[in-house]
């Protein structure tokens with residue numbers, strides 16, 4: 001059986017107000033205070049420079065020229081969120097503090113899933129890491145450099161499936177290279193190559209309405225990966241797919257990720273998916289003022305087959321432990337009338 005290796009994150013360990021609880025068999029988990037008394041600051045703005053047309057966002061003009069890339073940043077975490085507060089200001093309503101005191105680091109090559117009740121702020125965290133939201137307080141650092149605009153070293157796959165319906169699969173992928181000024185012949189070659197890598201060699205000329213949901217998600221993956229971002233931000237990318245297709249997509253993602261490991265932050269409602277894919281699973285509390293309540297290292301060996309890994313005893317053990325934390329937050333969200341859907345994978 002794989003070694004059980006629960007640990008606190010560095011970020012969590014740094015928080016003085018953290019309360020350490022002892023769990024059965026000496027498992028250690030850190031519960032953070034649900035609320036912070038930090039003053040709300042009246043600053044948030046959604047930047048307009050996002051490209052959401054395709055359900056993905058390619059943030060970097062040229063990843064190899066990205067600001068901040070240099071020897072000094074190599075060892076720094078790919079993403080470091082420090083003391084992050086995000087408050088939304090809606091005209092005519094009181095400010096809404098979505099998340100507070102978020103400390104999260106993701107290393108280069110690390111696959112981290114974020115789970116939490118609906119509405120707790122998972123997408124908000126991804127938006128902050130992408131540079132689409134300016135935090136009300138705290139810092140976002142990318143490879144050791146403070147993020148001051150769009151995160152040009154990241155690719156963002158949104159939950160929404162929104163390929164351009166008037167473009168073929170090939171053209172939907174090629175369009176990701178347009179901002180980089182890649183000549184058409186080369187863009188064509190690279191897009192065909194990526195579509196082949198995601199298993200769509202025979203579908204390059206299909207329009208989105210001629211593709212299945214899973215195939216459209218593969219096109220979305222190819223769109224994101226063709227630009228070779230160093231950080232991948234994925235927001236429930238397989239959400240609308242059936243269970244079998246999700247597993248196929250999960251294995252495909254692991255296969256692509258393991259060949260050229262990127263830092264990956266993966267938001268999902270499916271706890272089994274989170275465990276089977278990830279190096280770490282981070283649990284967020286119910287909002288408002290949501291925080292990170294637990295951070296688990298997944299003690300499962302790689303390479304993994306995400307269907308088979310679910311049969312392992314170690315999988316069930318960590319699932320039980322994470323669900324114990326998550327269930328509390330899901331129930332809180334329900335009690336506040338905000339939990340309109342249960343987290344999947346809750347049965348065991």
Ligand SMILES: Nc1ncnc2c1ncn2[C@@H]1O[C@H](COP(=O)(O)OP(=O)(O)OP(=O)(O)O)[C@@H](O)[C@H]1O
Pocket residue numbers: 088089090096098116117118119120121122123124125287
């Ligand atoms: N632009 C905005 N203006 C005001 N409130 C917002 C805005 N964006 C998000 N919120 C609020 O912030 C909270 C967190 O939203 P977010 O989309 O990050 O949740 P989530 O965890 O991704 O939820 P889900 O799992 O349902 O996708 C929610 O209560 C939401 O209503």
Ligand SMILES: [Mg+2]
Pocket residue numbers: 122123124235
């Ligand atoms: Mg969301």
